[in-house]
Amino acid sequence: MDDYGTESDSDYTSYWRDWFISSRGNEYFCEIDEEYLTDRFNLTGLNTEVPYYQYALDLVTDVFDLDCDDEMRETIEKSARHLYGLVHARYIVTTRGLTKMLEKYKKADFGKCPRVMCNSHPLLPMGLSDIPNLKPVKLYCARCEDLYNPKSSRHASIDGAYFGTSFHNILFQVYPGLIPPKSSERYVPRVYGFKVHAAAALVRWQNGQRDDLRRRLRKMEVESGFKDGEDDELEGEDDDDDFDDDDDNGGLQMQTHQHHQQQNMAEYGRGGDGTVPPSGFSGEAQMGSVA
Amino acid sequence: MSTSSGTPESWISSFCSLLGHEYFAEVSEEFIEDDFNLTGLQNQVAMYKEALEMILDVEPEDDEEDEDEDEEDEEDVSGDGRDMMGGQAHGGRRHHSRVASDLSVIESSAEILYGLIHQRFICSRAGIQQMSEKYELGHFGMCPRTNCNQTRTLPVGLSDIPGEDTVKLFCPSCLDVYVPPNSRFQTVDGAFFGRTFGALFLLTFPEYDLTKTGAETAANLPRTTDEHAMINGVYARNIAPGLGRGKIYEPRIYGFKVSEMARSGPRMQWLRSKPDDLSVLDEARRFAEEHGDSDDDDESMSMNGRPIARRRPPGNAKLRQRQAQNGSPMAVEANGADSEL
Numbered sequence: 093m094d095d096y097g098t099e100s101d102s103d104y105t106s107y108w109r110d111w112f113i114s115s116r117g118n119e120y121f122c123e124i125d126e127e128y129l130t131d132r133f134n135l136t137g138l139n140t141e142v143p144y145y146q147y148a149l150d151l152v153t154d155v156f157d158l159d160c161d162d163e164m165r166e167t168i169e170k171s172a173r174h175l176y177g178l179v180h181a182r183y184i185v186t187t188r189g190l191t192k193m194l195e196k197y198k199k200a201d202f203g204k205c206p207r208v209m210c211n212s213h214p215l216l217p218m219g220l221s222d223i224p225n226l227k228p229v230k231l232y233c234a235r236c237e238d239l240y241n242p243k244s245s246r247h248a249s250i251d252g253a254y255f256g257t258s259f260h261n262i263l264f265q266v267y268p269g270l271i272p273p274k275s276s277e278r279y280v281p282r283v284y285g286f287k288v289h290a291a292a293a294l295v296r297w298q299n300g301q302r303d304d305l306r307r308r309l310r311k312m313e314v315e316s317g318f319k320d321g322e323d324d325e326l327e328g329e330d331d332d333d334d335f336d337d338d339d340d341n342g343g344l345q346m347q348t349h350q351h352h353q354q355q356n357m358a359e360y361g362r363g364g365d366g367t368v369p370p371s372g373f374s375g376e377a378q379m380g381s382v383a
Numbered sequence: 384m385s386t387s388s389g390t391p392e393s394w395i396s397s398f399c400s401l402l403g404h405e406y407f408a409e410v411s412e413e414f415i416e417d418d419f420n421l422t423g424l425q426n427q428v429a430m431y432k433e434a435l436e437m438i439l440d441v442e443p444e445d446d447e448e449d450e451d452e453d454e455e456d457e458e459d460v461s462g463d464g465r466d467m468m469g470g471q472a473h474g475g476r477r478h479h480s481r482v483a484s485d486l487s488v489i490e491s492s493a494e495i496l497y498g499l500i501h502q503r504f505i506c507s508r509a510g511i512q513q514m515s516e517k518y519e520l521g522h523f524g525m526c527p528r529t530n531c532n533q534t535r536t537l538p539v540g541l542s543d544i545p546g547e548d549t550v551k552l553f554c555p556s557c558l559d560v561y562v563p564p565n566s567r568f569q570t571v572d573g574a575f576f577g578r579t580f581g582a583l584f585l586l587t588f589p590e591y592d593l594t595k596t597g598a599e600t601a602a603n604l605p606r607t608t609d610e611h612a613m614i615n616g617v618y619a620r621n622i623a624p625g626l627g628r629g630k631i632y633e634p635r636i637y638g639f640k641v642s643e644m645a646r647s648g649p650r651m652q653w654l655r656s657k658p659d660d661l662s663v664l665d666e667a668r669r670f671a672e673e674h675g676d677s678d679d680d681d682e683s684m685s686m687n688g689r690p691i692a693r694r695r696p697p698g699n700a701k702l703r704q705r706q707a708q709n710g711s712p713m714a715v716e717a718n719g720a721d722s723e724l
Contacts, residue, residue: 122399158387187389202546206561206562207559207562208558208561209560209561212562221569232632235651236651237632237649237650237651237652238528238530238632238655239528239529239530240529241527241529241533243527257638258635258637259637261647262636264647265645266639271647274650279541279553279558279560279579280412281553281558282579282582283579283582284579284584285578287586289616289619290615290616290664291622293615294558294623295558295664295666297657297658297664298656298657299653301652301656302653303709304653305650305653308643309644313647314646317646364518375461
């Protein structure tokens with residue numbers, strides 16, 4: 093594994109960087125251009141962050157020719173990896189860097205979103221902090237806009253600062269066409285087809301939040317990004333189903349746990365009227381039809 | 384090994400110890416032997432009788448020799464359960480002269496039958512108890528979501544019909560479902576766990592401290608002032624502890640929040656949000672408070688997150704009192720008594 097050093101003086105092949113990005117556990121990194129690395133401006137401030145900065149930089153740019161013992165080499169090697177990571181965080185927000193990361197994103201090199209409703213949407217690496225050695229890398233799903241832990245422990249130990257807090261957001265600012273359509277599809281916990289009251293109440297509240305957001309966006313004439321058609325739906329339903337004040341359904345109560353009358357109607361109305369509860373993840377939209 | 388009684392390992396325990404079957408509980412034989420528990424499964428599984436015999440390690444009555452038995456067992460067939468339906472027509476009739484292909488049909492039938500029984504079993508008292516022990520031991524893995532702090536998950540299906548979807552993991556902390564991280568679970572049918580188990584588990588064990596995880600001690604997490612506050616029939620602290628303020632990802636660029644007016648701005652925060660004041664979710668109580676004032680309807684319906692100012696509804700105090708009680712779980716009796724006066 094350590095044979096990179098012996099031939100690191102091979103000119104113009106990015107030997108060290110090649111080795112680095114292709115070694116196991118470093119799949120999230122892209123290759124930084126030689127020109128970017130050799131422009132001192134891009135490395136501003138890193139000399140105080142990285143021990144043996146000059147040697148590390150030499151190693152990364154394959155001009156390392158210091159004769160030293162293994163221990164020293166190991167230290168420099170560690171520094172080089174750290175330096176590479178820190179430069180990487182800066183590089184991936186440049187035009188070229190974004191393109192390279194975009195390619196990797198399209199190949200799902202960073203994994204896929206574990207959330208079922210996201211349908212294996214590719215993830216992007218990100219850091220929760222731009223300061224090194226604070227937080228390990230997390231994975232961002234552009235579809236559900238949430239963060240997930242990498243599956244494998246060798247990825248979970250990569251420093252998040254090597255990707256930074258801004259990269260994935262900049263990517264979608266630069267390539268707005270790549271923003272995945274948002275979906276209000278979601279999981280609703282059910283027992284024998286009946287929604288569970290506590291969870292359903294939260295779901296209703298969250299859906300209200302979502303509809304508020306979409307109304308706000310529409311007022312400001314900003315594209316909501318939700319799938320086609322869902323915006324039109326919004327107009328008609330207008331939350332009239334969140335409370336069901338029809339008392340007729342009171343007799344349908346099937347108490348799986350303690351709760352109150354009004355809610356039973358909302359929760360059990362669908363199950364009670366003889367229709368088979370849909371197996372999927374129907375929003376609250378259909379609820380109104382019961383009343 | 385042989386299938387005769389007294390063997391160290393039964394079909395059930397060997398099935399449960401297979402790679403990828405770590406989520407399964409061992410269904411007790413009593414449960415399977417009670418015909419009531421198997422109602423309707425005959426029509427769903429090919430070679431039902433043979434499959435059931437295999438699960439229970441019962442020697443088929445019509446088998447002539449012991450040698451046949453041994454042969455059968457050495458054949459460790461783990462066929463794909465999906466295509467068992469096709470084998471039903473001819474397989475059902477020919478059980479007198481069993482051949483290897485029949486065996487693989489029976490084996491896969493047995494797996495489906497076991498899975499369907501399992502779906503029912505884990506919703507029974509004994510089964511859910513067994514699953515809770517597995518849950519305690521963390522057999523079902525953890526939520527991959529960063530803000531859930533490795534909450535333990537529960538295996539669920541998105542369908543009760545076999546062959547439709549694979550097993551998923553339900554996180555009680557964010558009320559969402561995830562694909563198991565290991566691909567070996569992507570061959571396990573979700574119907575073997577069913578849609579009900581996850582939610583039923585939380586209703587059965589309301590006392591579970593969902594915030595307790597192996598990695599994170601509960602002390603770290605914000606707590607409601609009242610540990611035993613109940614909202615909507617469950618402990619308030621157990622309503623999606625992984626959601627709400629501080630647990631929602633806020634996109635930032637160089638430290639500046641991305642505005643929701645930006646095209647790339649946040650659109651999905653609702654999915655991870657939760658009211659700061661959980662009493663907002665007590666819709667029935669809020670309805671009762673606002674009931675009687677028809678102008679309030681709009682207000683109660685615009686659920687925009689801020690606690691709605693409590694207005695005194697017009698009407699006599701007694702009526703109000705009654706309505707207030709309506710919000711309590713005990714309201715039904717109280718109501719009745721009150722109205723008789």
